[in-house]
Amino acid sequence: MPQPRITTIGFDADDTLWQNESFFRLTQDRFTALLADFADPDHLHDRLLAAERRNLGHYGFGVKGFTLSMIETAIEVTEGRVPATVIADLMAAGREMLEHPIELLPHARQAVEAMARSHRVLLITKGDLLDQERKLAQSGLGDLFHGVEIVSDKTAAAYARIFARHGDGAQRALMVGNSLKSDVIPVIEAGGFGVHVPHGLTWALERADPPTDHPRFSLLEHLGELPDLVSRLD
Structure with a gap:
C-alpha cells in the first residue's frame, strides 16, 4: 500500500x-479617535505602522507590542503632550484585546x-x-x-x-x-x-x-x- x-x-x-485582525482594526479606530485633535487618520495610520515595523525586533508580534507602539506613536505625534488619560485609554484598549473572547x-x-x-x-x-x-x-x-x-x-x-x-x-x-x-x-x-x-x-x-x-x-x-x-x- x-x-x-x-x-x-x-x-x-x-x-x-x-478572528484576530478585526480586533486590531477596532482598537486602531479607537486610537485614531483618541488622537483626532493631533493628527488626521491617514497620518496616524502611517506613523503607527512605522512604529510597529520598527518595534518588531524589540517586542515581537502580538497585542503587547501593538499597545506599546500605539503609546509610542501618541507621544511622537503630540510631541510629548499626549494627556495621561489618553495613555490610560490605550492601555485599557490593549487589556481588552487580551481578554476578548475567541x-x-x-x-x-x-x-x-x-x-x-x-x-x-x-x-x-x-x-x-x-x-x-x-x-x-x-x-x-x-x-x-x-x-x-x-x-x-x-x-x-x-x-x-x-x-x-x-x-x-x-x-x-x-x-x-x-x-x-x-x-x-x-x-x-x-x-x-x-x-x-x-x-x-x-x-x-x-x-x-x-x-x-x-x-x-x-x-x-x-x-x-x-x-x-x-x-x-x-
Whole structure:
C-alpha cells in the first residue's frame, strides 16, 4: 500500500482558526479617535505602522507590542503632550484585546477534526506566549493537536525544525494559513506544501505576492475545502 505524500499538517491560529485582525482594526479606530485633535487618520495610520515595523525586533508580534507602539506613536505625534488619560485609554484598549473572547472562523473545528483523524496535526503560531496559550485554551481545539509550537517568527528554518521534530520533515508536511508571508512562502522554501486561506483583513506587514506558479502552492476559499485538497495531494 503506497505511503501518503503528506503526513503532518500545520495550522496557523490567528485569522485562520479564529478572528484576530478585526480586533486590531477596532482598537486602531479607537486610537485614531483618541488622537483626532493631533493628527488626521491617514497620518496616524502611517506613523503607527512605522512604529510597529520598527518595534518588531524589540517586542515581537502580538497585542503587547501593538499597545506599546500605539503609546509610542501618541507621544511622537503630540510631541510629548499626549494627556495621561489618553495613555490610560490605550492601555485599557490593549487589556481588552487580551481578554476578548475567541470567535472560531467557519469550518475551523471541522477541518482540524477531519485532518486529525488521518494526519499529525500541529498548531504553529507566533506572538505573545501567554496570549496565544489563552486563545488556544478558549478555542476548545487544544485536544485535537498532536503538538503546539508558539514561535517568535515564522521562517523556513523554523518550519524545518518544527516538522523534523514533530513529523517526517518539511517535504512531507503541509501548512495552512491566512498569511502568505508567514504561513505559505517560508514553508514552501523549506520544502513543504503551503496552503493559503485568505482572510478578509490582512495586516499590512503580512502582505506578500502569492507564489502562484509553484507546484506546492494551493489556494482555498475556506477551510472546509482542506480535506479534499489533502486527499488530492496524497
